[in-house]
Amino acid sequence: MPPRQNLAQIMMELKREKILVSGCLAGLPCSHDGQGRLNKTVRRLVDDGAAVPVCPEQLAGLPSPREMAEIDGGDGTGVLDGKARVRSRPGKDLSAAFTKGAQETLKLARRHSCRMAVLKARSPSCGRGQIYNGSFRGRLKSGSGVTAALLMRAGIEVATDEEI
Numbered sequence: 001m002p003p004r005q006n007l008a009q010i011m012m013e014l015k016r017e018k019i020l021v022s023g024c025l026a027g028l029p030c031s032h033d034g035q036g037r038l039n040k041t042v043r044r045l046v047d048d049g050a051a052v053p054v055c056p057e058q059l060a061g062l063p064s065p066r067e068m069a070e071i072d073g074g075d076g077t078g079v080l081d082g083k084a085r086v087r088s089r090p091g092k093d094l095s096a097a098f099t100k101g102a103q104e105t106l107k108l109a110r111r112h113s114c115r116m117a118v119l120k121a122r123s124p125s126c127g128r129g130q131i132y133n134g135s136f137r138g139r140l141k142s143g144s145g146v147t148a149a150l151l152m153r154a155g156i157e158v159a160t161d162e163e164i
């Protein structure tokens with residue numbers, strides 16, 4: 001059995017632990033079109049103080065509204081490894097900004113001791129398992145967004161809003 005002080009510390013850690021959630025799911029108007037993507041369950045978690053909302057693309061300094069972006073030549077893991085690029089619809093390379101947003105999001109996740117994240121499906125930052133394929137024609141491919149990939153690489157469990 002652990003010493004009592006250790007047990008108390010563990011209980012405090014568990015109480016502090018929060019779920020990281022995509023800001024747009026909490027209703028924040030941070031999507032590329034300047035709107036939110038409200039998910040009532042996520043909003044309730046935020047209102048109850050159990051979840052921390054974050055928008056990686058806004059943390060990267062990108063404005064809202066902004067140009068749509070998709071990942072070309074791979075997925076978020078490829079972007080982190082320099083093997084794929086995030087491009088806006090006009091073709092601007094946004095890989096550095098998306099990587100910075102992912103790193104800032106991971107810092108926030110660690111600050112709040114998050115072990116789990118619920119993120120917006122199919123986003124080039126937040127998507128997990130499936131993202132748009134880079135053609136801007138609404139077609140999908142396997143893979144995750146840049147932030148989801150970095151969080152998973154750091155051992156944080158990522159679910160999408162469609163799984164809760």
Ligand code: SF4
Nearest residue numbers: 023024031055120126
């Ligand atoms: S999906 Fe992620 S990056 Fe896109 S608006 Fe929502 S929180 Fe921001």
